Amino acid sequence: MQKISDKVINRLTLYHSILTDYLEKNIEYVSSPQIAELLHIDNTQIRKDIALLGYKGKCKVGYKAKDLKLLIEEKLKFKTVKTAFIVGAGNLGMALAKYDNFEAYGFKISALFDNSPLKIGIKLNDKEVFHLNKIPELAKEFNVKIAILTVPRVNAQEVTDFLVKSGIKYIWNFTPCVLNVPKSVQVWHENLIGNFLQFTVNHGVEEN
């Protein structure tokens, strides 16, 4: 299958969000200039992205919101269930556990883990917080290969080593650390600082 670039995936999810919004307001059609206006990006870019999905809008009325939404969901495999653990039940871990709509994207958080006795047993939207030492057992039992890492910076590498030993193969890393893992494990940096600096360095934020 043709690989979709990261930037296209990013834009497709934004179109998806707009389509969801339109459908909630019972608006049946959406045009590329309307999307362009909302995202402040070029109309031709949007048409190009949507052409990748093999969908052509109707002249003057645009795209049928429901159909386009489904095509994006298919292309980005929303129906494929991806089960993950959240490791670190601090504010960020809690925020992600409660994040609006993750499940709609096929993303299922099955449990949280922490080492603080105060947090163990807490339930967030039916997701329970367990002690870290339960990870190997539960990862095996539920065949979980993805961990979302939201522990403090100082514990990041140590916890990562433990995740690797527990059979975790994919780590979505929200810590500001670069993690040392074997080649068999993939790390995806949610590089907040990097994202923020893209914004300030390249997009003209002035000093204040």
Add this chain to the structure above:
Amino acid sequence: MQKISDKVINRLTLYHSILTDYLEKNIEYVSSPQIAELLHIDNTQIRKDIALLGYKGKCKVGYKAKDLKLLIEEKLKFKTVKTAFIVGAGNLGMALAKYDNFEAYGFKISALFDNSPLKIGIKLNDKEVFHLNKIPELAKEFNVKIAILTVPRVNAQEVTDFLVKSGIKYIWNFTPCVLNVPKSVQVWHENLIGNFLQFTVNHGVEEN
């Protein structure tokens, strides 16, 4: 000035994180193969990125960690202070207010805002939570142009309209919504879902 691509900025911040780590361990030199090994990316890519900074490593010993770190900080303008408000003091807003090291990157959170009476007056690392209706006054008083939006999805557009009226010019959007703003305001989507789907669609996460 030559524009640095978003991907390069992203990688430079990861190198910076590695350099911080090395210096904490009192390691003076770092080589591109060492960085490549940690990030699972190509050595030549790293050398190319670092050459952009106008720095050449020494044969066999590599780069001086301290110098390289400073060059990255200069290129990405860590010394330029960027003051921001966090709008929405839920778990995500709290997590960002407490985020390790934001200030090291020139990023200063001066206050948080929420509409819940239970949250107003709370202090997090010397940052106070104020009522949303204080935004216009405080934005003017402290000349704040950046807002980090961490409100629930349902309130996102309404709060955005209020931010725009209050003189905010840059919105770092952590909600899953596409925001409708005038052309004079820039929105930077922290598209968590998009980032996650890049990971799963393009990087081979299997169904489970």
